[in-house]
Amino acid sequence: MTRVVVALARRALRNALRKPQFLAPLVLMPTLFLAVNVGGLERTTMLPGFPHVDGFLDFQLAGAITQSLLLGGVSAGIAAALDIEGGFFDRLVASPTPRIAIVLGRVLAASVIAAAQVTYFLVLGTIFGAAIKGGVLGVLSVLAIGTVAGTGFGALGVMIALRARNASTVQGIFPLVFVVLFVSSAFFPANLLSAPADVIAAYNPLSYIANGMRQPIAFDNALRPLLEGLAAALGVALGATGLSVLALRGRLGAA
């Protein structure tokens, strides 16, 4: 089982790396969004109620990571949908491959890509002047929360692909990535959000994931936001993987 999962994950990663131009947007787009946010709204740190940060980049970096990870989930979903459209999925099902490995292989690949995405943003932030206040422990915390969250978003993408069965529909959820981000505190302090985003943000797991990563980047290694972030990421990962497996069973049942 483990060998099959690893083999399928390696295949997914190889396919992704064969066309790096399709991986690039996962980091390129959030990087540009980060640049535009910081470039256009830098002075908002002067607004009353904004927490004291060294710069808007420090604050925004966690939002960019979260956004990138969500896009990674969409990308994982598109890749899974293309496997379905192209017939690879049906050939896998016809083979003696453990069913659950089909989902777990894709999810494992998503987690590897997520770790690379988080690393990219930490390096980028450091180059452009964000000092990771939490030091090495902080970097490891951000990596842990980000990788687990990215795994969950990848599983969500796979789940949607299994239900939709075509890449166009999975692609269509791309704008929804921004919806869930906008109703979280990923980009701006929760106390400065307008209603009803401020209320929804309090219940949005993305708020906790972003805050968990932001704490060691912009502030310190305070335990509570870190644990909340990790718990939210774990919840998303476990829940989404479970839903993917259910979607797979549903699809196999329908076939």
Place this chain on the structure above:
Amino acid sequence: MSGDLRTIGALIRRGLNEILRVPGGAIPGILAPTIFMLGLAAVFGRAAALPHFGGSDFRTFIVPVGMLQGAGFTGAATGVNLARDIERGWFDRLMLAPSPRPVLLAGVVGSACVRCLLPATFLLIVAFALGVDWPGVGALALAALLVMGLAAAAACYATVLALRFRTQQAAPLMQVGAFVSIFLTTAYAPRELLSSWLQTVSDVNPVTHVLEGVRQGFVGDVTWAGTWPALLSIGGLLAVFGTLAVRGMRRQGY
């Protein structure tokens, strides 16, 4: 000539049929600009308290951004649909048609021009319902013209990528191009509040002129001084990406 027009019309209708046939793919693109407008206003709304916004409400300030986003997303979706047609072989059959390549391109791009009015209309209905001031019929007509022009340019750009990569996996590249060109402008804040690097980029980005052309009806009055740079920018974008797309189409099948 009338045969060419019939071909263009048929391709436009086919593009519009996508909305009904694959609603799961089309509806998010229609909703996205409104979601962005509402989301950005909810997240960054307090930024309007900063000087240079001139007292305008942040939601009003970014409605034009949403309209251009709708155009950009629609243009990208046109490229994704074309890539799907290429993957499934429909495009190869289209290439066998006795129509000139530019006519086929005009049909594909024309569907983007019409489709982009859907997200813009939905956005405006929501925006007016939420209290954004009515800019006037003339300003809206100008905005529609500019939005359709940008959708056509974005569709040409996405067509170039679809013909180059021949797979739907190129979709993020199509979307990023449209997204970036719209946000590296005065989208979020007046020029005076932008960082120096973003001021420089927005000054040379032709989409900034398009955005300001659409925005002038919402924030201030429509003037010729604010209109001609927008029209010139649209013309330039269409000339560049249209030429590249026609060249890409002509290379097909050889």
